[in-house]
Amino acid sequence: MSGRGAERILDLIEWLASRGEASTLAEVVQALELPKSSTLLLLRTLVDGGYVTRRADGRYLLIRLPGEPSADNNGWGTILRVAEPILRETVAAIEETGFIAVLTDDHQVRYLNKILPMREIRYDRDIAAPRVAHYVASGLMLLSGLNDGDIEAYLRSDVAREDDPDAIAERVSAARSDGHVANLYGRVEGAAGVAAPIVDPDGRILAVVNISGPRERIANNLERVTKATVEAARRASEELSRRVMKNGKTHGRK
Structure with a gap:
C-alpha cells in the first residue's frame, strides 16, 4: 500500500x-x-x-481496532496497554511482583511484562523464557480457558505425561470452578503466586493477572493477595470490554 x-x-x-x-x-x-x-x-x-x-x-x-483481540487475533499489545496501569496500582498496594501472562499457540506461558514492588526482598523472574503451563499459577488459569478437547490434548502431551495428568486435570478443573489459582508450591524454590483471568465480553480467557512473591509472605497474606489479584483482573476485563463495546460489538456478534 x-x-x-x-x-x-x-x-x-x-x-x-x-x-x-x-x-x-x-x-x-x-x-x-x-x-x-x-x-x-x-x-x-x-x-x-x-x-x-x-x-x-x-x-x-x-468492530475492532488494530491490535485489539478477536477470535483470530490475540491482541496482546492491547491487553497489555489496558492491564498494565491496573497492575501497577495493584503492585503498589499489595507490594508483591505483578505480571500479565498469556498462553501461546503451543500452550506455553508467555509473560508480557513484569512490575517489581518497591521493597528490598521481592520475587523476580526472567520473563524472556516461556514456562510450562501446568507448572505455574498463570498457566493453570490459562489452561482452564481451553475447550475440553484442547485440555485433553494437553494432558496427552509429553510435557504433561512427565508429571501426573490426572492431578493436572484436577487443578485445571479447580481453576475453572474457582475463577482463580493460588500456587503455593511452584517450581521456583521459595516462590508462590496467585493468578486470575482477564476475559473478553463472551467470557473467553485472553490473559491473566499474576501476583507472585516469597512463599511465606504470600501464604500469610493469601486472602488479601487473592482478592487484589481477582479485582485487578476484573477491572482489566471491564476496561477491555468497554473498549470492545465502544466499537459496537462483542466477539462473534454484530
Whole structure:
C-alpha cells in the first residue's frame, strides 16, 4: 500500500471509530471526500482484515481496532496497554511482583511484562523464557480457558505425561470452578503466586493477572493477595470490554 493509501485507511479507521452506528458507503465517501471506487476498496480491505463488518443492509460498522483481540487475533499489545496501569496500582498496594501472562499457540506461558514492588526482598523472574503451563499459577488459569478437547490434548502431551495428568486435570478443573489459582508450591524454590483471568465480553480467557512473591509472605497474606489479584483482573476485563463495546460489538456478534 502506498503512503497515500496508508494515510487514507488510517483516516477511515479514525472516522469509523468516532461513530456509534454503521455507515453507508455514500456517508463515508461524503465525509472523507474520497472517490467512491477508492472508498469501496478501502472498506473491503478492512472487512477482509476483520476490522469492519458489512451488514445485511449494506452499511459498514467498525468492530475492532488494530491490535485489539478477536477470535483470530490475540491482541496482546492491547491487553497489555489496558492491564498494565491496573497492575501497577495493584503492585503498589499489595507490594508483591505483578505480571500479565498469556498462553501461546503451543500452550506455553508467555509473560508480557513484569512490575517489581518497591521493597528490598521481592520475587523476580526472567520473563524472556516461556514456562510450562501446568507448572505455574498463570498457566493453570490459562489452561482452564481451553475447550475440553484442547485440555485433553494437553494432558496427552509429553510435557504433561512427565508429571501426573490426572492431578493436572484436577487443578485445571479447580481453576475453572474457582475463577482463580493460588500456587503455593511452584517450581521456583521459595516462590508462590496467585493468578486470575482477564476475559473478553463472551467470557473467553485472553490473559491473566499474576501476583507472585516469597512463599511465606504470600501464604500469610493469601486472602488479601487473592482478592487484589481477582479485582485487578476484573477491572482489566471491564476496561477491555468497554473498549470492545465502544466499537459496537462483542466477539462473534454484530
